[in-house]
Every structure is written in structure tokens, then in C-alpha cells.
Amino acid sequence: MNSELQEVGLLKGLAAGDRKIIEGIYKDHFNMIQSLIVNNNGTADDARDIFQEAMVVLYEKVRTGSFELNCQLKTYLYSVSKRLWLKRLHQNNRLFTQEVDLETTVPVDEEIGQHEKRDAEFELMSQAIQRLGEPCKSLLEAYYLRKMKMQDIALQFGYTNSDNAKNQKYKCLMRLKKLFFSEYKNGNTHG
Amino acid sequence: MDDLRLLDTVERYIKGEIQPDERVHFEQLRKTNPEVDQLVVEHTFFLQQMNRFGEWKRFKSLLSNIHVDLAEKGQINSARLQGKAKVIYLWNRYKRVSAIAASIAVITTLVISSLVWIIAPASPRSQFEELNKKFSQLEDKTRKQEKEIDRIKDKATSVPQDIPFTTGGTGFIIDAKGYLVTNAHVVEDAKQIAIQNNRGEYLVKVVFIDTERDLAILKIDDENFKPYSSLPYGLSKQTAKLAEPIFTLGYPRNEVVYSQGYLSAKTGFNGDTLSCQIEINANRGNSGSPILNRKGEVIGILNGRQTNTQGFAFAVQSKYIFDVIETLKKETKSPTIRVPSRSLLNGLDRTEQVRKVQDFVYMVKVN
Known part of the structure; x- marks a missing residue:
């Protein structure tokens, strides 16, 4: 019971983006995942990618306010990583050689399905922002991602006043929305 | 209300930064004008996407930083596999390939050696003789050259030896x-x-x-x-x-x-x-x-x-x-x-x- 409570504490820290706690989770679980990947036709770089993706899956799960994993944190990360790696190997026509699991696994297909959908959406957003070009990209990132105030943005980007900056931001935002939604709707029709 | 101000109001409305009397006015507008309502729904979704995208990006870069930090401190196995781990990795990765290559090599060797044995049992003799001849020719030439060098050395020459003839x-x-x-x-x-x-x-x-x-x-x-x-x-x-x-x-x-x-x-x-x-x-x-x-x-x-x-x-x-x-x-x-x-x-x-x-x-x- 005690350890379960501890893990909920970890997950709450993860959801809040607490660096110390995230570092702790990383340190405690990375080597296990690395040996899984490396023993199954992967490189150390693959291991890093897969583990970080599993961490993102976990992060997305706890961000929705659900701190119940129904299993140990370790088992969860292992199951997600294995699932992700199997998919990756399958895409590259490589073989998964290990028959015996180091850890018990739990079904995580649902989470991974959601994760892939979100990943595709983020990829869409990322591409749309890239296609905006400068200065729109920096302007919108400053306002929407870094949450800067309009006055500070005006100063940093050299606009005479915050109204000018707002005007520019509006134009950029309209372009971004257009780019994003055209792709998003296309993606949804066959997704 | 022009588009800019409308969107600005929508944004403030979504973020909850709108003034109470303005909110009443805006909610009234939203009820009567389906386009405004549509805009609110769409923009809410868009801002949500933007926010989550931002969080995702921040979290991913945080993970990368942590990875580098931990690897530097030696608290996780570093990115570069060392020693045994690397050997195991390479072996696992290439064992199928090397097994196939090895069997092909064995088969090829067997086939070629048997072919050589069947087809050409006697012919290598003449090749060996030729090689011998070449060697003796070379030896002969070297001997002659040495003789010539001796002869030339004996003769006095007035040509300076350091002229680089090109x-x-x-x-x-x-x-x-x-x-x-x-x-x-x-x-x-x-x-x-x-x-x-x-x-x-x-x-x-x-x-x-x-x-x-x-x-x-x-x-x-x-x-x-x-x-x-x-x-x-x-x-x-x-x-x-x-x-x-x-x-x-x-x-x-x-x-x-x-x-x-x-x-x-x-x-x-x-x-x-x-x-x-x-x-x-x-x-x-x-x-x-x-x-x-x-x-x-x-x-x-x-x-x-x-x-x-x-x-x-x-x-x-x-x-x-x-x-x-x-x-x-x-x-x-x-x-x-x-x-x-x-x-x-x-x-x-x-x-x-x-x-x-x-x-x-x-x-x-x-x-």
C-alpha cells in the first residue's frame, strides 16, 4: 500500500512537470528499457527514443487526471516500451528475438492507440507552425506556447505598440488556423 | 465588430479573462449568431491543441535534457554502448546475417574446391613452372644489374650525381x-x-x-x-x-x-x-x-x-x-x-x- 501511495505521488509530480520527480522516474527505469531494446535488434539511440515515447504516453495519461495505472509504474513503462518497440520493428521488417519477458506486461493497446492519434495531431501542428515561416512562427510561439504578454512581445519583436503586435498576431493566427484545419480535416476523413 | 476584435473577445472568453457585463453581452451574441458559436467551438479546440502541443514540446525537451544530464552523471548507461553490451548488441543484430554468410562461404568453398579437383587435376603444374621461370628471370636481371652497377662504379664519371634529371x-x-x-x-x-x-x-x-x-x-x-x-x-x-x-x-x-x-x-x-x-x-x-x-x-x-x-x-x-x-x-x-x-x-x-x-x-x- 505504501509503495502504491508513493507511486501516485510520483505520477502527480510527473503531471505537474516536476523536474526532480521526472528525473527520478527516468533514472530508475531507463536501464531496464535499454536492455530490452538492445537485446532485441535495437541501438542505444532506439532505446532512448522508445523510453522517452513511453514517458510521453505516461505523461499524457496522468495529464488527464488519471493516476490509476492498475499495475506498477515499472510494469507500465515496460509494457508500453515493448509494445512501441514491437511496432517499430514490424515497420522496419526486423525481428523481435526475445521470447521470455524480463517483466510481466499489461495490455496497453488502448493507450498507445490514443497516443498515436495525439502524436499525429502534434505532428500536424508542428508542421503547420513550420510552414508559417518567420516572424509568424516566433510571434505565435511566444504568445501561445511561452505565454508571453502582448506588451513584452511588442518590445521583443520591435512593434511600436501592443496593438500593432496584436494585429500582426491576429494575421498570423488566421494563417495558422487555416493551415492546421485544412490538414486536420483531411487527416480526419481517412483517420 | 470586426474579425480581429471578435477573435480577441472569443479568446478572452475561452480563457475566462472577460469582464462580467461583457460576458453577458457575448453569450447573448453567441446564442443568436451560430457563426460566432461555431467560432467559439472551433477556437476552443484550436487553443486546446496549441496548449497541449506546447506542453508536449516542453515535456519532450525536458526528457532530452534529463537524459543528457543522467548520462553525464553516469546514473544511466550512457548512449554509447561499451564493452560487453556493444558486443552483445552487435552479435544479436548480425548473428542471422553472419550465420547466413558463413554457410554461403562454406558451401562456396566446398563447391569450388570440388570443381577444381574434378575439372583440373593436372593443369596447375605448368603455372607453377611459369612462376619459377619468372623468378629466375628476375634474379637473372637483378644479377646483371648488379654487375652493371659495379662496372659503372668502376668507371670514373664526371657527371655530378646530384643533378635531378627530369x-x-x-x-x-x-x-x-x-x-x-x-x-x-x-x-x-x-x-x-x-x-x-x-x-x-x-x-x-x-x-x-x-x-x-x-x-x-x-x-x-x-x-x-x-x-x-x-x-x-x-x-x-x-x-x-x-x-x-x-x-x-x-x-x-x-x-x-x-x-x-x-x-x-x-x-x-x-x-x-x-x-x-x-x-x-x-x-x-x-x-x-x-x-x-x-x-x-x-x-x-x-x-x-x-x-x-x-x-x-x-x-x-x-x-x-x-x-x-x-x-x-x-x-x-x-x-x-x-x-x-x-x-x-x-x-x-x-x-x-x-x-x-x-x-x-x-x-x-x-x-
Whole structure:
């Protein structure tokens, strides 16, 4: 019971983006995942990618306010990583050689399905922002991602006043929305 | 309300930053105007996407930073696999491939060795003999070269050993007192010239150059040189006959090289009447080699080959050597060069002819 409570504490820290706690989770679980990947036709770089993706899956799960994993944190990360790696190997026509699991696994297909959908959406957003070009990209990132105030943005980007900056931001935002939604709707029709 | 202000209001409304009285007004507008309602729904979704995208990006970069930090502190196994882990990784990765490669190698070896055994049981013997022969030839050559080096060492040479000779050709004696002829292009722009063969190495100077005929007369200018008593060959004043068999001696290598052929045309490159075309194996360094007919008369002096075709070369006809000597006599007051016109080689077999001629053919070394 005690350890379960501890893990909920970890997950709450993860959801809040607490660096110390995230570092702790990383340190405690990375080597296990690395040996899984490396023993199954992967490189150390693959291991890093897969583990970080599993961490993102976990992060997305706890961000929705659900701190119940129904299993140990370790088992969860292992199951997600294995699932992700199997998919990756399958895409590259490589073989998964290990028959015996180091850890018990739990079904995580649902989470991974959601994760892939979100990943595709983020990829869409990322591409749309890239296609905006400068200065729109920096302007919108400053306002929407870094949450800067309009006055500070005006100063940093050299606009005479915050109204000018707002005007520019509006134009950029309209372009971004257009780019994003055209792709998003296309993606949804066959997704 | 223009679009900018509308969107601004929508954004503030979504973020909950809107004033209470404005909110009432806006919610009223939203109820009556479906377009505004649609805009609110759409923009809410969009902002949500943006926010989550931002969080996702921040989280991913946080993970990358943590990875680097932990790897630096040694709290996780570093990105580069070391020692055993790397071996295991490579082995796991390539064991299938190496197993397949190994089996292919084994099968191929077996097949080839059995084929060799079946098809060619006896033939390798002759190859081995050839190899032996080559070795003995090489040994022979080395022995000869050593002998020659000893002989050359014994002879006093006045040619300084530190002159870096960069180009060269061939030349041959036309007067027993020590005059040679070679191609003008061999000795053009020369600072120092030396000649060398089995007899010795001597410094020479240029007496006359005729670039039009591509001929140069050299004189041995060396106290170690002892004049010849006579020349074995003569220079022909006649134009050579078509299909006449010819041979030459020259220095395309550091050793005298014999080659034979025939006269294939009475004119040279692009119909040049000064020269003739010969079918002979000529290489760089052959320029200035004497072309002799079967009587042992010099009928020409090799001066070049066509670059785009194999096998034929060109030679300046020897009658022009006489012309050049005439010009030289008129223009300078040097002693008369006596060029023999009668050959002593007539009737001898080719090896005897070559043996007698080769002492009069020199490698021309130019700096």
C-alpha cells in the first residue's frame, strides 16, 4: 500500500512537470528499457527514443487526471516500451528475438492507440507552425506556447505598440488556423 | 465588430479573462449568431491543441535534457554502448546475417574446391613452372644489374650525381669523335644534359637545334670520353621503301629496349613529308631512337606517335640529318662532322647487329 501511495505521488509530480520527480522516474527505469531494446535488434539511440515515447504516453495519461495505472509504474513503462518497440520493428521488417519477458506486461493497446492519434495531431501542428515561416512562427510561439504578454512581445519583436503586435498576431493566427484545419480535416476523413 | 476584435473577445472568453457585463453581452451574441458559436467551438479546440502541443514540446525537451544530464552523471548507461553490451548488441543484430554468410562461404568453398579437383587435376603444374621461370628471370636481371652497377662504379664519371634529371629520350652517335643526334624536343629548354649507356655516363652540350625538322646535334663534352674508332652503321640518304622491315633501340626504360616493325607510310603525321610513318611499338623515352633497316642503315629517327591510335609512330627521315649538318657547317665554324654512309652490319643476323649498335645508342637525360 505504501509503495502504491508513493507511486501516485510520483505520477502527480510527473503531471505537474516536476523536474526532480521526472528525473527520478527516468533514472530508475531507463536501464531496464535499454536492455530490452538492445537485446532485441535495437541501438542505444532506439532505446532512448522508445523510453522517452513511453514517458510521453505516461505523461499524457496522468495529464488527464488519471493516476490509476492498475499495475506498477515499472510494469507500465515496460509494457508500453515493448509494445512501441514491437511496432517499430514490424515497420522496419526486423525481428523481435526475445521470447521470455524480463517483466510481466499489461495490455496497453488502448493507450498507445490514443497516443498515436495525439502524436499525429502534434505532428500536424508542428508542421503547420513550420510552414508559417518567420516572424509568424516566433510571434505565435511566444504568445501561445511561452505565454508571453502582448506588451513584452511588442518590445521583443520591435512593434511600436501592443496593438500593432496584436494585429500582426491576429494575421498570423488566421494563417495558422487555416493551415492546421485544412490538414486536420483531411487527416480526419481517412483517420 | 470586426474579425480581429471578435477573435480577441472569443479568446478572452475561452480563457475566462472577460469582464462580467461583457460576458453577458457575448453569450447573448453567441446564442443568436451560430457563426460566432461555431467560432467559439472551433477556437476552443484550436487553443486546446496549441496548449497541449506546447506542453508536449516542453515535456519532450525536458526528457532530452534529463537524459543528457543522467548520462553525464553516469546514473544511466550512457548512449554509447561499451564493452560487453556493444558486443552483445552487435552479435544479436548480425548473428542471422553472419550465420547466413558463413554457410554461403562454406558451401562456396566446398563447391569450388570440388570443381577444381574434378575439372583440373593436372593443369596447375605448368603455372607453377611459369612462376619459377619468372623468378629466375628476375634474379637473372637483378644479377646483371648488379654487375652493371659495379662496372659503372668502376668507371670514373664526371657527371655530378646530384643533378635531378627530369626528362629524357634517346640519342645515337653519328660521328666517332663524339657527336650525337636526337630530337630537338628532347633537349629543348635544357639546363644540363647527360647521356648514359653501358659504356659510361657523359656530359654533353647542344651544338645545334633545328626545331622545324625536330633534330638536335649534341657533342660529348667530357674528358672521360674516349672517341670511337668507327661506327658500325651508316646513315641512308635514300627515302625508305614502303613495307621495309625496320628495328630500333631506345630507352623508354632505364635499360635499352629493342623493338621491330615496318615502314607503313612514306609521309608522317598529317602528311608531313619530313617524316615517315612506321609500325612499331614506341613509348615515352623512345624519342631520338635510330630506326635501322635490315642492312643496318639508319633510315630515320623516331620522334613521336599519334595519341589516339595504337601501334604507329613517326620518324624523321635520316636524309634530313645530312641537311642539318650542312646548315651547321655553314653557320658555325665547328669541325666538320663526318657521318658514315656505309653500314658494316649488312649480312649479320639481327642479334649481332643489335649487339654492335647498342654501344652507340645512349639514354639522353635532361634537366
